[in-house]
Amino acid sequence: MAPGILLSFLIGYFMILLGISYFTSKKSSDNSTFFTANKNSKWYLVAFGMIGTALSGVTFISVPGEVGNPAGNEFKYFQFVLGNAIGFILIATVLLPLYYRMNLTxxxxxxxxRLGTYSYKTAASIFLLSRTIGSSFRLYLVVIVLQRFIFDSYGIPFWATVLISLGLIWSYTFKGGLKTIIITDTLQTVFLVSSVILTIFFICDSLDLNIFQAFETIKNSGYSKVFFYEDFITSKFHVSKQLLGGIFVTIAMTGLDQDMMQKNLSCKNIGEAQKNMFTFTAVFVIINIFFLSVGALLYVYASKYGISIPLDSITGKPRTDFLFPEIAFNHLSAIPAIVFMLGLTAATFATTDSALTALTTSFCVDFLGFSKKADLNSASAIRNRHMVHIGFSLLMFLVVILFNIVNNAAVVSAIFTVASYTYGPLLGLYGFGLFLKSRGVKDKLVPFICILSPAICFFLNANSKMLMGGYVFDNELIVVNGLITFIGLLIISKPKTSNTQF
Incomplete structure (x- = not known):
């Protein structure tokens, strides 16, 4: 597939996003619009747009690739997805009513x-750190794909590709913020979902399969096993670990994450926000089935035509992440390549633009105190918000460049894993706040508890085989992380003199 054709469609795609930004911010681009979309978002747009935010470019290329991993992952990921679905339902029924009752930005x-200023700043800092690292990592993984298949052909250096990407995202988010994101994420989800469905169609067409034959092919391919009951101690993929991890990762990384919750809080009322979450959950499960099906069909296609898993340029080992782009760009026709590129771009930038908006919101509200100022929409407040938006764009640029300089896939993966550990203390903080309302904490000690907990978990994860009779952690480690934080908070707590309820 000629890089020039792909680049022209990429430019056209961003022109559409810029057009949406212009029209959504034409009447109003103040801080109320940026932070909450004036609390006037349509629940069905939020529900559909959240798919693009929840399913990053990493999901787009990694989930299908992992289906045929030599380690035998198959459809194991769907166990985790089912846990996600339970977590989303808990968010809709427990956390959203709390947020709406308190009218939070x-x-x-x-x-x-509930706990105090130090606890508050710690929770917000956890989000800023985790979301910056996580979103930068997701952006990095996709930019290297675009770099490999498009921008290397023009001699454009990696840093320039990153800077252009972030510059484009900044350009269509800095005015309208959340109001723009609600619309652009809906459009990007359309591209994402369409690309997955069309990819299935194009691969089936190449394999001369109709939809029923494709279903039978996937069923009989050896890739479609979902539930795994192998040894609970030594296997990461035991169904109980995956379900438990899926539930609590979702609660922490969605329900306690400003990025994901900001869209929900832009709905008119709690009823519409809950309809959004329930609808989103159903679509989320279905679209992940499609992603896994794409993975099975990719490996069937690769086997039929003798296509090997591409090698990582760093390690020289097969990298399953590259199988989807390899087949889309080099083995299918021009249309599937364009569809894949637009879907990958949509998945990535729907995540990044949303994160950039949420990071700006959190810093302005949690550290600059915008929600406590009467002049929220003054010229100086809007100017400060613009500066924060630029600052986080540059910070993400630097983090992505750092990932590239490290140039070691294992180290980068470790950094991302460590970043995910930081959400565990949020589970502990909110759990303590919700379930022990009669107790207060020594606020100044809370930051130390929230640093100690992930450090202990990192040690446990590295040494669990030796310390715990061969036990291997997976995503359920976040539960341990939250529990350690909870116990730490309990140790530094005492009964409150006033039982104010939140």
Missing amino acids: SIYTYIEE
Whole structure:
């Protein structure tokens, strides 16, 4: 597939996003619009757009690739997805009513009212750190794909590709913020979902399969096993670990994450926000089935035509992440290549633009105190918000460049894993706040508890085989992380003199 054709469609795609930004911010681009979309978002747009935010470019290329991993992953990921679905339902029924009852802009202000200022700043800092690292990592993984298949042909250096990508995202988010994101994420989800469905169609067409034959092919391919009951101690993929991890990762990384909750809080009322979450959950499960099906068909296609898993340029080992782009760009026709590129771009930038908006919101509200100022929409407040938006764009640029300089896939993966550990303390903070309302904490000690907990978990994860009779952690480690934080908070707590309820 000629890089020039792909680049022209990429430019056209961003022109559409810029057009949406212009029209959504034409009447109003103040801070109320940026932070909450004036609390006037349509629940069905939020529900559909959240798919693009939840399913990053990493999901787009990694989930299908992992289906045929030599380690035998198959459809194991769907166990985790089912746990996600349970977690989303708990968010809709427990956390959303709390956020709406308190009329929050930043969800971390709950921690301030319940536990204190130091706890509040700690929770917000956890989000800023985790989301910056996580979103930068997701952007990095996809930019290297675009770099490999498009921009290397023009001699454009990697740093320039990253800077252009972030510059484009900044250009269509800096005015309208969340109001723009609601619309652009809906459009990007359309591209994402369409690309997955069309990819299935194009691969089936190449394999001369109709939809029923494709189903039978996937069923009989050896890739479609979902539930795994192998040894609980030594296997990461035991169904109980995956379900438990899926539930609590979702609660922490969605329900306690400003990025994901900001869209929900832009709905008119709790009823519409809950309809959004329930609808989103159903679509989320279905679209992940499609992703896994794409993975099975990719490996069937690769086997039929003798296509090997591409090698990683760093390690020289097969990298399953590259199988989807390899087949889309080099073995199918021009249309599937364009569809894949637009889907990958949509998945990545729907995640990044949303994260950039949420990071700006959290910093402005949680550290600059915008929600406590009467002049929220003054010229100086809007100017400060613009500066924060630029600052986080540059910070993400630097983090992505750092990932590239490290140039070691194992180290980068370790950094991302460590970043995911930081959400565990949020589970502990909110759990303590919700379930032990009669107790207060020594607020100044909370940051130390929230640093100690992930450090202990990192040690446990590295040494669990030796310390715990061969036990191997997976995503359920976040539960341990939250529990350690909870116990730490309990140790530094005492009964409250006033039983104010939140």
